[in-house]
Amino acid sequence: MDGVTLLAVYAAPAMENKGFSEMLGQFLTNPFVIPILLSIAALGILLSMFTPGPVPAFVGLFSLLLYFYGHMIEGAMGYGSVILLVIGLGLLFVEIFIPGGVIGFFGIAAIVTSILLTGEDMGFTAISLLIALIVAIGGTVISLKFFGKRLHLFKRVILTDATDTESGYVSTVNRPELVGQMAETVTALRPSGTIKLLDERIDAVSEGRFIGSGKRVKIIKVEGSRIVVRELEQEEEE
Incomplete structure (x- = not known):
């Protein structure tokens, strides 16, 4: 019996004794598979925004x-990696409902730290994370x-609509019809x-001098919200 046949005879029972989960774990922790998994993860999470x-x-x-399963x-x-992963995912979930960026940043930091602690070789894991980041950004x-994708998640954080008069926005209500x-x-x-005009109370300023309450006045100028x-002189009231 040659060496190859002998190796196959001894290797076959060993493969049979391995469970599916063990083989899956070895596959998922393969040095070639880890960067691929992390790249897909980073790309998917970044594209979701x-x-x-x-x-x-x-x-x-x-x-x-x-x-993580592999x-x-x-x-x-270890337990530390599990705790950091749970905290990170929880913070990202909170970020969905309370946008602002800070909570999400700490969530991502916790997940990245968990990934580094989980990897058997921290240096290799850090390189894999760098590759994943480059792939995700690219x-x-x-x-x-x-594909013309538009950023939609950050619209809840940053106001992107122009608040100009062409879009129907005005900073103050201009009422030139009040003059006179x-x-x-x-x-x-x-x-x-x-002042009171009919049944409407309006904030106003005098032309320059003091005017007591209960006096008849005339609106002479409207400049935005400034009225x-x-x-009125006695002859004008008559």
Whole structure:
């Protein structure tokens, strides 16, 4: 019996004794598979911020969980890694409902630390994370450039709509039709106070001098929210 046949005879029972989970764990922790899993995870999570729908996030999280599952089977995942992973995923979940970026940053930091602690070789794991980051950024740039994906998650954080008059926004309500109207002061104007026009109370300022309450005034100028009034002379009231 030659050496190859002898090796096959002894190797066959060993393969039969290995369970599926053990073989899966060895596959998922293969040095060639780890960068691929982390790249898919990073790309999926990053694309989920740019594209609608849960598919990219689901694929990214599934790849991330496969990474941790493989190391858990191999016995390389300690309690510290598990705690950091749970905290990181929890913070990312909170970020969905309370956007702002800070919570999500700490969540990602916790997950990255958990990945580094889980890897058998921290140096190799750090290189794999760097490769994953490059792949994720490159894939996102390609997606934005060629598929026209629009950033939708950060719209909850950053106001992207222009608040100009062409879009129907005005900083103050301009009421030029009030010019020439007669009103009565509700409070004294020193020089600002309140006047009453019909049944409407309006903030106003005097032309410059003090005007007591209960006086008849005339609106002489409207500049945005600034309404200027002048006290009526006795002959004007008549």
